[in-house]
Amino acid sequence: MLADKISGTLVGIWLLVPEYLRLGIWDLLCGWTGKAGERVEPRLGLQLVNEAALCVSRIRSNCSLSQKGFEVANGLPFLASDTAIHELLAARTIADTEELQVALGRLRRASGHFQGRLLAVDPHHLHSSSKRQMRRRRPKPELPAEKTSQSLFCVDTDTWQPLCFVLSSSSRSVAQEVPRLLTLTQDILAPAPGQALLLADSEHFGAALFSHVATHTPFDLLAPQPAYPVYRRQLEQLTPEAFTHRWAGLATAKTPFGFGKHGEQPYTRIVQRTGERPGQFQLKAFVCTSDREEVQALCEEYPSRWHAEEFFNANQGLGWRRAGTMNLNIRYGKMTAALLAQAGIHQLRQRLGHPMAGWNAEHLGKSLFQGLDGDVRVHKDTILVTFYDAAPLADVAHLFTDLPARLESEGVNPRIPWLHNLKLDFRFR
Numbered sequence: 001m002l003a004d005k006i007s008g009t010l011v012g013i014w015l016l017v018p019e020y021l022r023l024g025i026w027d028l029l030c031g032w033t034g035k036a037g038e039r040v041e042p043r044l045g046l047q048l049v050n051e052a053a054l055c056v057s058r059i060r061s062n063c064s065l066s067q068k069g070f071e072v073a074n075g076l077p078f079l080a081s082d083t084a085i086h087e088l089l090a091a092r093t094i095a096d097t098e099e100l101q102v103a104l105g106r107l108r109r110a111s112g113h114f115q116g117r118l119l120a121v122d123p124h125h126l127h128s129s130s131k132r133q134m135r136r137r138r139p140k141p142e143l144p145a146e147k148t149s150q151s152l153f154c155v156d157t158d159t160w161q162p163l164c165f166v167l168s169s170s171s172r173s174v175a176q177e178v179p180r181l182l183t184l185t186q187d188i189l190a191p192a193p194g195q196a197l198l199l200a201d202s203e204h205f206g207a208a209l210f211s212h213v214a215t216h217t218p219f220d221l222l223a224p225q226p227a228y229p230v231y232r233r234q235l236e237q238l239t240p241e242a243f244t245h246r247w248a249g250l251a252t253a254k255t256p257f258g259f260g261k262h263g264e265q266p267y268t269r270i271v272q273r274t275g276e277r278p279g280q281f282q283l284k285a286f287v288c289t290s291d292r293e294e295v296q297a298l299c300e301e302y303p304s305r306w307h308a309e310e311f312f313n314a315n316q317g318l319g320w321r322r323a324g325t326m327n328l329n330i331r332y333g334k335m336t337a338a339l340l341a342q343a344g345i346h347q348l349r350q351r352l353g354h355p356m357a358g359w360n361a362e363h364l365g366k367s368l369f370q371g372l373d374g375d376v377r378v379h380k381d382t383i384l385v386t387f388y389d390a391a392p393l394a395d396v397a398h399l400f401t402d403l404p405a406r407l408e409s410e411g412v413n414p415r416i417p418w419l420h421n422l423k424l425d426f427r428f429r
Contacts (some may be wrong), residue, residue, distance in 0.1 A: 105188030
């Protein structure tokens with residue numbers, strides 16, 4: 001197919017190839033599949049990654065048009081079948097895929113994608129169409145309950161980038177899965193004790209999880225204390241002298257805290273009091289495994305946790321919105337392929353600039369990766385991708401021309417290992 005000129009509307013996906021080279025995605029896929037680069041398995045994995053980037057559930061030989069440039073970008077002369085993809089995913093264990101997440105996370109850390117200072121631990125429930133008996137959840141109080149697949153992500157709130165995730169059946173609680181997630185996070189970041197602060201929700205509040213974080217990890221944990229009656233009475237017993245007035249309407253207090261009636265008090269409770277008149281005070285408490293400054297923890301660090309929701313809103317179309325099966329190793333493989341796609345898209349966003357850098361994943365998939373018309377041909381040792389009337393890329397076209405020399409200047413081998421070690425360059429007409 002490379003010997004002929006390919007014309008189609010999926011040539012935009014080639015914009016991600018330089019980012020895959022910069023990140024070393026091909027080596028990760030070869031390691032995950034356990035196969036050499038000459039084999040088909042890493043190429044099938046690359047098709048999964050590019051499918052996620054397009055924000056489509058699948059592109060298969062029995063339901064899609066071929067010869068549009070997509071299959072060639074994966075190093076294949078054909079579109080994979082459902083059976084081939086299923087066999088690829090079924091042969092990988094959960095441990096294999098978690099090793100892939102750690103390897104990707106370390107590469108992203110080296111590339112500066114994470115600051116590793118503030119980390120949000122956030123559950124994300126995916127609507128599932130599985131026929132299995134599963135726990136049902138209500139997405140909103142007014143909506144009926146539905147089957148959901150449970151995932152738990154760790155997101156760097158400074159850069160809004162995901163480090164890793166774990167997946168489990170809906171019968172397991174979030175608190176049971178957090179230690180697994182923290183093991184992966186620790187393997188990726190290797191932080192010094194107290195260097196990273198975990199920002200959790202009230203559903204993570206519990207003695208077992210706080211004890212695990214404090215004794216078995218280098219992280220600090222900050223989570224809101226639920227408004228149980230026993231905790232409300234403890235807060236109401238605090239004297240006015242215990243609070244420090246910060247500014248109009250806000251005062252804070254710090255007290256030791258321990259789980260259980262007669263338990264030790266190894267943690268710190270930070271109490272937030274809002275309101276100016278004694279009869280109108282509202283009290284809310286947070287518990288932390290370390291002694292941190294109150295204003296910084298409450299007003300700067302914990303509010304950044306909501307960046308995790310902004311990350312999901314912008315990127316869940318990559319493959320983190322619906323779950324068609326509950327075979328966990330298969331779900332792990334597909335969702336981790338989306339993690340690889342998201343890493344490449346993040347790097348591409350840095351080059352696209354405004355307004356494309358602000359588009360969500362679905363907008364990018366439809367308007368950029370699927371919305372540009374062009375052709376693919378080979379000239380000597382270089383694959384030339386020509387875009388016709390690519391108005392969205394007009395201001396940044398110079399960043400994609402003379403690409404082999406640009407990659408070499410960055411210390412990146414410009415040859416594409418899954419495409420006969422050919423180089424890649426772009427033209428705009």
